[in-house]
Amino acid sequence: MALDALLKRCRAWKHRHLLGTKDLSAKDISLVLDVAEELASLKDIAPLKGRRLFNFFVEPSTRTKTSFSLAGRRLGAEIVDFSPASSSLTKGESLKDTARTIESMGVDFTVIRHGASGAPAFLSRLVHSSVINAGDGTNEHPTQALLDLYTMRQRLGKISGLRVALVGDILHSRVARSNLWALQKLGNEVTLVGPSTLVPHDLDAPVSHDFDRALRENDVVMMLRLQLERQQAGLFPSVGEYVHFFGLTRERLATLRNGTIIMHPGPMNRGLEISAEAADSSRSVILNQVTNGVAVRAAVLLLHSQVHA
Amino acid sequence: MILIKNCKPHDLLLDGAVLRKAGKGAEKAEQTVDAKGLVAVPGLVDMHVHFREPGREDKETIATGAAAAIAGGFTSVAVMANSGRVCDDAVGVVYVQAKSREAGGANVFAVGAVTKGLKGEELAELGKMSDAGAVAFSDDGMAITNSELMRRALEYSKMFRKPILAHCEDTALTKNFVMNEGPVSAKLGLRGYPNAAEAAMAARDCYLAALTGGHVHICHVSAKETVDVVRRAKKQGIRVTAEAAPHHLLLTDQTLVNYESKYKMNPPLRTQADVEALIEGVVDGTIDAIASDHAPHTSEEKEQELAACPNGIIGLETTLGVILSIKGIPFERAIDAMTAAPARILGLKGKGTLEEGADADVTLIDPKASWTVDPAAFKSKGRCTPYEKMKLTGRAAHVFVGGRQCS
Numbered sequence: 001m002a003l004d005a006l007l008k009r010c011r012a013w014k015h016r017h018l019l020g021t022k023d024l025s026a027k028d029i030s031l032v033l034d035v036a037e038e039l040a041s042l043k044d045i046a047p048l049k050g051r052r053l054f055n056f057f058v059e060p061s062t063r064t065k066t067s068f069s070l071a072g073r074r075l076g077a078e079i080v081d082f083s084p085a086s087s088s089l090t091k092g093e094s095l096k097d098t099a100r101t102i103e104s105m106g107v108d109f110t111v112i113r114h115g116a117s118g119a120p121a122f123l124s125r126l127v128h129s130s131v132i133n134a135g136d137g138t139n140e141h142p143t144q145a146l147l148d149l150y151t152m153r154q155r156l157g158k159i160s161g162l163r164v165a166l167v168g169d170i171l172h173s174r175v176a177r178s179n180l181w182a183l184q185k186l187g188n189e190v191t192l193v194g195p196s197t198l199v200p201h202d203l204d205a206p207v208s209h210d211f212d213r214a215l216r217e218n219d220v221v222m223m224l225r226l227q228l229e230r231q232q233a234g235l236f237p238s239v240g241e242y243v244h245f246f247g248l249t250r251e252r253l254a255t256l257r258n259g260t261i262i263m264h265p266g267p268m269n270r271g272l273e274i275s276a277e278a279a280d281s282s283r284s285v286i287l288n289q290v291t292n293g294v295a296v297r298a299a300v301l302l303l304h305s306q307v308h309a
Numbered sequence: 310m311i312l313i314k315n316c317k318p319h320d321l322l323l324d325g326a327v328l329r330k331a332g333k334g335a336e337k338a339e340q341t342v343d344a345k346g347l348v349a350v351p352g353l354v355d356m357h358v359h360f361r362e363p364g365r366e367d368k369e370t371i372a373t374g375a376a377a378a379i380a381g382g383f384t385s386v387a388v389m390a391n392s393g394r395v396c397d398d399a400v401g402v403v404y405v406q407a408k409s410r411e412a413g414g415a416n417v418f419a420v421g422a423v424t425k426g427l428k429g430e431e432l433a434e435l436g437k438m439s440d441a442g443a444v445a446f447s448d449d450g451m452a453i454t455n456s457e458l459m460r461r462a463l464e465y466s467k468m469f470r471k472p473i474l475a476h477c478e479d480t481a482l483t484k485n486f487v488m489n490e491g492p493v494s495a496k497l498g499l500r501g502y503p504n505a506a507e508a509a510m511a512a513r514d515c516y517l518a519a520l521t522g523g524h525v526h527i528c529h530v531s532a533k534e535t536v537d538v539v540r541r542a543k544k545q546g547i548r549v550t551a552e553a554a555p556h557h558l559l560l561t562d563q564t565l566v567n568y569e570s571k572y573k574m575n576p577p578l579r580t581q582a583d584v585e586a587l588i589e590g591v592v593d594g595t596i597d598a599i600a601s602d603h604a605p606h607t608s609e610e611k612e613q614e615l616a617a618c619p620n621g622i623i624g625l626e627t628t629l630g631v632i633l634s635i636k637g638i639p640f641e642r643a644i645d646a647m648t649a650a651p652a653r654i655l656g657l658k659g660k661g662t663l664e665e666g667a668d669a670d671v672t673l674i675d676p677k678a679s680w681t682v683d684p685a686a687f688k689s690k691g692r693c694t695p696y697e698k699m700k701l702t703g704r705a706a707h708v709f710v711g712g713r714q715c716s
Binding site: 022094095096114115116117118119121122136137138139140174177200202203204 | 487491492495496497498499567568609612613614615616617
């Protein structure tokens, strides 16, 4: 498909901001995946030439920030990077003022990563650019979910009617929430697996504490990063006990049914929630996820560029 | 002398600072107010407000707070102790009273802190504050987590016949909370404050009141379980009273779906089931009083991401309209909960009643007035209200304090 035809297709997108998959329809999600796929085959294009992307990462991140930079550059956009250590945020400037100041310099996309749930929603009421949520607190990380769905579709040939297990610290996971909303909208069956202290029972999804059974019953097993400070907070008794019940060990890897893929949003704790053998096995699509991140984020930028064009 | 005539339930004569039934002597009135279509009620009493002075006059002063009270129909308010300089001694109490007199708006009564500096460690000088005029004691804003200290506070305050106004929150269960804990907080990825953290502390305080014979008043009840706790305690004859805030009687945690700070307060907005249980509690008298928990903050503080912005909204200028707009609370009970009930709890003699010889504090209500909430028109310095642009029915038309017309 030529770029012009693709841009025409992008006009079906009606959202000014991407705050979460919560706000997207099944049609919206399919459009992102399709545009990402088309983009992957187009070379030497610069539809975002003259547009500026503000990489506003208040919370540290390497992969997501780099991924957005690459995605923006691929489409010809100019990237403005922000690092909190050298910024006026540390001098007491409010989130509101920092964002509006940068925007006054002419910015079309504000890609924000922030420790507080809802910070992108707050920002979207204050600025004129398109706000793209790159992860907010324990709320959402929509582009991660979109690239996860893209990877599932790529590997399994479809993105509906799948059985997906999200495993680990669901309570504190924005990746889990974004995946849950997106997968459910497309008609997949999502099970939340983990200890009862880390899996909320009121997320409108079935909960299971039996990881071994989940390994046998799902097409996708997505392992989530376990933060060690949760143990100090009393949410589980010890790392050993956690791995015993919910770690994707070498032994458990052998019990995976044929065709099931292993995913992880990264960064991984090798030897904790996931063993080296599982991470590096032929079932693992973890590096594909990283690769696909650029195409999916480029698609997101392209779609939003057509709304305020 | 002011004659108020043509109002329900009957004409009134304000003889200086004293209220008389209009009858003989009415012809001597220097001023007559035609109150046709209006309802005369005792000057409204809000037993739970925060005015921030001394110390944080940028948020609210006693003068702006007292003016906001008048605008909302309230002739008496009780200010909590957690201003910039904590009101934990007689000097603090006297300061509030002096500033109130100077302001000349509503009567502003001081609530003294239970513990020095609100630290929850040592009792403040409750006796000296009582002598200076404090009407009650409270560490509101902070929970008294030490049960032994709460026990002693209830035992000691009994000596001065003043209640302890309890902010019930088990803070170990509410660390870094932003909203109610439930399906909505799970979906929004926000830290929750479960109902149990309020109800468990309320139950503790009721049992401590039973143990000591002290009077505990449960502030800003928000959870349905807390209503049950208070109802059972009252049946057992425990000296417990309770209040609810208008926002907990109207709004739910669903309002937070867009992460707006005007819906962030402590205790948080709960669910529809809680709202209904609270209304039932107000109607059957389990919840004695309605109080605004008027908590002004600057716009800079509130215009932040949800996790960073402080708890609290203002309420004095919207309470009456909101309460009268809630279906299910009869007018007479609503007025009682904003007059006689708080006056009784705080021991305010001559307030909350239209009896012959009472203080000449009167509010004339236009129950049919329809109006739209406009924060720019507030007398309060605070602007953060969840009711902006909301259409309410019922408003104070005229307010008299100590026989003087204030609005």
